[in-house]
Amino acid sequence: HIDSSSIIHPSVKIGPFSYIGPGCVLEEGVEIASGVQLIENVEIKRNTIIGPGTIIGSIGFGVERDSSGPRKTISFHGEPMKMPHIGGVFIDENCHIGALNTVVAGAIDSTYIGKSVQTDDHCHIAHNCIINEGVLIAASASISGSVRVGENSWIGINSTLMQKIQVGKRNTIGL
DSSP: OBOTTOEEOTTOEEOTTOEEOTTOEEOTTOEEOTTOEEOSSEEEOTTOEEOTTOEEEEOOOOEEEOOSSSOOSSOOSSOEEEOOOOSBEEEOTTOEEOTTOEEEOBSSSOEEEOTTOEEOSSOEEOTTOEEOTTOEEOTTOEEOTTOEEOTTOEEOTTOEEOTTOEEOTTOEEOO
C-alpha cells in the first residue's frame, strides 16, 4: 500500500508487502525491503536502505499518569494515558537501517537519524531521539526516549540507553 499523499522518487525500490502511510517522503535511491511499514510522516533522504520488517513512524511508549499534585519523574498513581506522537521521523542520507528495527515518531519534533548512520538488526530507537552522523548501532540495542548520541559513536550489542541521556562524540557504549 502506498498512500496517495506520499511523495516517492521514481528511482525508489519498494519490496513486497510494504506499507507507505500518509505524509511520507522518499528521495532518490531509497530502498525499502519487504514488509517495511512507514506509518506516517516519515522522511527518508537519498541513498538510504531500510531492512525487512522494519517499522518507522509508529506511536511509542510515551505514557503519563493523570495524577493530581506535582509531576513526578515516575508516578505510581492515576490512570495511564498515551501521549500523542505528531512529530514523525527524519532519516538523513546514506543510512542503512537493519531488519526488524523500530524507529518511533517524535512527540512534537521528529525523531532524527543523521547521515551515514548504520543499525544492525532488532534495534529500537524511541521518540525524540537524535542519533547524529556516523553512529553505528549493533544488534538489539535499545535507545529510550529523548536520548542524544554524538557523531561517530558506537553503541554495542544489547546496549540500553535510558531516557534523556546524552552521549558525546566518538564514544563506545559496551553491552
